[in-house]
Amino acid sequence: MNKPDPIPARLAALKTTSTPDLKKQWRDLFDSEPPPFNRRYLESRIAYRIQEFAYGGLKPETIRRLERLGEELDGGDKKKRGMRLDRDRPITGTRLIREWQGVEHIVTVTADGYEWQARPYQSLSAIARAITGTRWNGWVFFGFKNHRRRT
Template identity: 35%
Template sequence: MSPIVETIECSQLENADAATLRWLWAEIKGSDPPRTFTARLMRLALAWEAQSNAQGCEAARSRRDWNRIIRRTSGTGANKRVEAAPGRSVCDGTRILKDWGGTTHEVLITARGGAIWNGQSYSSLSAVARAMTGTNRNGPKFFGLREEVKS
């Protein structure tokens, strides 16, 4: 963490001009700000950084790095994940069983995020849920992928 972040206060950012904000950005984040960022956006981002540092929160860069590591280790490279609740991933080859209408249905997740049910390919779990029930439904929720994990 840059020593500048530790000493900067939000009130100092309020009157800073664009050149000063760009310099602060480079010192704090280690790169130039995006070209589309106005002075107002740089102020907001730098103020957030200063506040999170003052409160002991992790930096946005650390959070992004952790998320990248999680994605890399969860096998999402070749296996595209279907939308799921945090911590619950569904990859190519995953078999989902669903009791519906007194029958247990088996759905197989395919490599492109689609699914196979009753020998027919579908573009998404929502399409399978619609075919299975006859109504529009959120597929991940219908198949229990959005439920909270209870321990």
């Protein structure tokens, strides 16, 4: 009789794991400090890493194919490639949720910036200013800690 696969249960448990425990798992799985992104980001990356270790990662030819596709997008431009590999910015499609004065605001990370209330923005600070009417560091407003921009 086959033993049940423990991985689905381990993945399901991530939803109820405390944030400090998620960060500990990150350190154990990635051998690095967790990034200052939201909880959902940590959960999704930890879930992927658990499956990667259990079932294997991407095949080398898949990695090469993805790199080729990325190069098609950025034309081999090293500056654009750096943007593609920028770990300080949440990945495209990430939704940032912030409640302000009883109203929930949802911002979506896009390929070239952010979107809030169906309008494009270049920075989180501009969105924070639109929401609050005052100047804010957008990263701080949306709960990112220790954000350092690369130069």
